[in-house]
Amino acid sequence: MKALTAGLLTALFLLIGPVALACRVCRPKVQAAIHTPEYTVNLLTLLLPVGALLLLAAVVFYAPIIKTRLTSSPAHG
Amino acid sequence: MAEQVHRGPLISAGLLIGAGLGGFVDGIVLHQILQWHNMLSAKMPPDNLVAAKVNMYWDGMFHAAVWVMTAIGLTVLWRVGHRRDVPWSGRTFFGALLLGWGLFNVIEGIIDHELLGLHHVYEYTDNKLPWDLAFLALGVLQLVVGWAFIRAGRNDTAVRGEVNS
Numbered sequence: 001m002k003a004l005t006a007g008l009l010t011a012l013f014l015l016i017g018p019v020a021l022a023c024r025v026c027r028p029k030v031q032a033a034i035h036t037p038e039y040t041v042n043l044l045t046l047l048l049p050v051g052a053l054l055l056l057a058a059v060v061f062y063a064p065i066i067k068t069r070l071t072s073s074p075a076h077g
Numbered sequence: 078m079a080e081q082v083h084r085g086p087l088i089s090a091g092l093l094i095g096a097g098l099g100g101f102v103d104g105i106v107l108h109q110i111l112q113w114h115n116m117l118s119a120k121m122p123p124d125n126l127v128a129a130k131v132n133m134y135w136d137g138m139f140h141a142a143v144w145v146m147t148a149i150g151l152t153v154l155w156r157v158g159h160r161r162d163v164p165w166s167g168r169t170f171f172g173a174l175l176l177g178w179g180l181f182n183v184i185e186g187i188i189d190h191e192l193l194g195l196h197h198v199y200e201y202t203d204n205k206l207p208w209d210l211a212f213l214a215l216g217v218l219q220l221v222v223g224w225a226f227i228r229a230g231r232n233d234t235a236v237r238g239e240v241n242s
Contacts, residue, residue: 009145013141023126023130026126026127026130029127030127030130030131030134033121033127033128033131034131034134034135042117042135043138045189045193045195046116046117046135046138046139046142046195047138047142048188048189048193049181049184049185049188049189050100050142050143050145050146052184052188053092053093053096053146053177053180053181053184054093054146054149056092056180057089057092057093057096057149057150057153057177058089060085060088060089060092061085061086061089061153062085063085064083064085
């Protein structure tokens with residue numbers, strides 16, 4: 001179910017971009033200005049704060065497990 | 078032996094939903110209604126139709142990301158509601174929402190406004206720093222108030238179904 005949802009969302013995001021045709025005249029220029037060699041850098045920098053927040057939330061969620069692993073002494077034998 | 082209490086999962090859910098809603102406030106109010114900035118407006122000022130539409134695209138990617146963050150937060154909240162070890166505290170959750178919104182403002186403010194310079198809070202002025210600092214100050218205030226609510230919620234112990242809401 002998770003994999004299906006993730007797959008559908010990814011496919012949706014990949015499909016939306018090329019079919020957005022609100023402006024027939026300027027769309028080629030817009031697409032050219034979006035899909036530059038800097039596209040990946042722009043995307044990653046734009047998503048950086050969201051990634052940081054997700055990581056922080058994961059740390060808060062798993063805090064007891066992380067704390068236990070960090071404080072427990074290594075097993076003997 | 079009494080079951081151990083875990084507040085982290087509820088705080089985590091509130092943090093994600095609060096940050097997501099904070100992202101929507103930023104996008105809807107500052108990007109679309111007031112039009113003070115866009116995601117890449119410092120790199121590509123929206124001073125012609127093509128540049129404005131490119132900024133619109135990156136705003137959309139930002140909105141998609143905060144939507145995913147909100148959806149994950151809702152999923153976490155749904156699962157937390159079934160756990161007997163997580164107190165169902167309104168104060169904890171409200172505090173976490175504020176904390177998440179504040180974290181969004183502070184993290185986005187530091188990374189996007191100051192470190193990367195993707196955009197500033199108010200682009201149409203020569204001195205952008207006061208606006209950026211005011212945005213950060215709002216975020217810090219939200220962090221403090223949110224933290225206070227979470228601390229107040231430490232005394233709440235009832236789990237979901239036992240709370241009179």
